[in-house]
Amino acid sequence: MKVTIRDVARAADVSVATVSRALNGTDTVSADTLEHVLKIAREMDFVPHAGARSLSLRRTDTIGVLLPDLHGEYFSELIRGLDLGARGTGHHLLLSASHGDIAEAVAALRTMRSRVDGLVVMSPFADGESVSGALSGKVPLVMIGGSEGAGARFSVDNHAGALAVTRHLLEMGHRDIAFVSGPADNVDSRERLRGYRDAHREAGIAPRPVVQGDFREDSGFEAGTLLLSNGLPDAVFAANDAMAIGCLRAFRGAGLSVPGDVAIAGFDDIPMARLIEPALTTAGIAIADMGREAIELCVAMVRGEAEAPERRLFAPTLVIRASSGAKQERAAPPSRPIREEVR
Template identity: 35%
Template sequence: MADVARHAGVSTQTVSRVSNGLSNVEPATRDRVLASMRELGYRPNRAARALRSGQYRTIGVIMFTLSSFGNMRTLESISIAAARAGYSITLIPVEEPTQEHVTKAFARLAEQAVDGIVIVIEAHFVSQADVELPEGLPVVVIDSSERDDYPVVDTDQAMGAQLATQHLLDLGHDTVWHVAGPSDSYSATRREASWRATLERAGRAVPPVVRGDWTTASGYRAGIDLLQREGVTAVFAGNDQMALGILRAFHEAGRRVPDEVSVIGFDDMAESDSFWPPLTTIHQRFDVVGQTGIEVLVAEIEGQQALPETFMVETRLVVRESTGPAPSVRLA
């Protein structure tokens, strides 16, 4: 900066003003400084700027590494929304979904140079983690339980599960089986509870839950399990990957979808429309979730104390070809 100032024949302060686009600089001076900056290849030093201003213009994102379609999409929209708001994204990965690694990740986070953080981690890990977030650091929590300490942005899981279950009931199925995600997952339990509530509200029998772990392999196992049960005509899978595994199990057994059994997923992965058959599913607006998260966080960083609040993002039913009328209805 001093070099630029000397080269342009002005003071460093003037260079600083030009660099920050402040108003009160003579156009001629500004041009001279800009020319010198270009010529000397000047780049403002972020560290010095941050040290002086106390602002890093950086947001930390802590998440289970991009193992899932949803996380990946969320991260994508977070990073784009942050870039638009003039913030960088620092990624703090959690190597494995264990308490130990979550705690480690939060420790790394604590020594980061960030103005605020986005937490995209299963709630029970966060609460159990030996977390010492720097006081006063703005935080927003995504896809987790409601909290009274931080704002939360979440997909309306209950609405989605209800849409899925109701869709199948509307097609004439007596009841709907559910292949749920792991019981320690907040999303999984919310979807499961809403599925159950929807069945009960309709006065239907609630079949036992088949438990998976979000992977296609667990879906496949669940599918084999379901094949051995009587009267399974409709299955609501906790996510699209498990739905894919279920479809595979049904194919292998020669069980026709949707003629004999309907399958619905949750997420609407990019590939779901090309599954065989194309998967009826619940579309999640991960882009909206990420964007809203950043908006809330930036408001917290730049504005006043944001009130802890929960922002719900809607879901939408996408009907494709893996769901159809119940077999008995068809016969009638």
């Protein structure tokens, strides 16, 4: 049987109130008693029951995290940042994935709601309202990505990032640039597409039809294969790095040189992006930082230190590497990547 605060009180020959006060330091306890109680509690290996504690304190010291997926390096980085934030603020992390299903996401939020003090939700759906609506303001909420809905919102300036990447490809002399999108209803992907189109508008060039992907690497491979048979462009801009890498694989498999025959750029700057051959030009997001700050804001909201409807926009960094090199020109790429702040 587990040892309870009453067991400790009996062993230390004091009341439960004194034990509670000694352990939490909430009220005055004489030095002798304090020491004695702590010693007994340590000897008995007493750990207070979190459920009982949350019942009377009305807090759980836990932040819930709901992610659409856990596949690939993007989420690995994000989770790392989330853990850093939780650890830093003395909170636990309750993690769940919704696998892209809205109904499942709403169900997960329901069961999480009573176990956490606040939630960080990454909702890739255009109708983020249904997700935040499921909570109806009952729990402090920080949304990462997505568009509308209650709660604070963390987002990446997808439009600016895509604009910068596309402008860069145009400057490198590429004229026929293909865009590989994420899922049709994904807001981040849509905004990146808008940036891609605006850059074309500026340059007075009509863009190609969009190739649809789903953010997973395999869909990038398929997109690359499709482009191989449908007329190769000068360059490909994929809506994220995973698809860009898949696309690269398709091209190299067909014996093409990148960037000699076709240039490639992605979005996110996942750790892998600088390791592949050729290293990938991309719009970099400080993924882990974003996760950490999301938790920190959520905790601040729980503590009542922050306003609820705060917005935070992360500006991506244009990271120029070898994969976007000018067509034909096979000269050595710059040895160190050039980091250039967008705006």
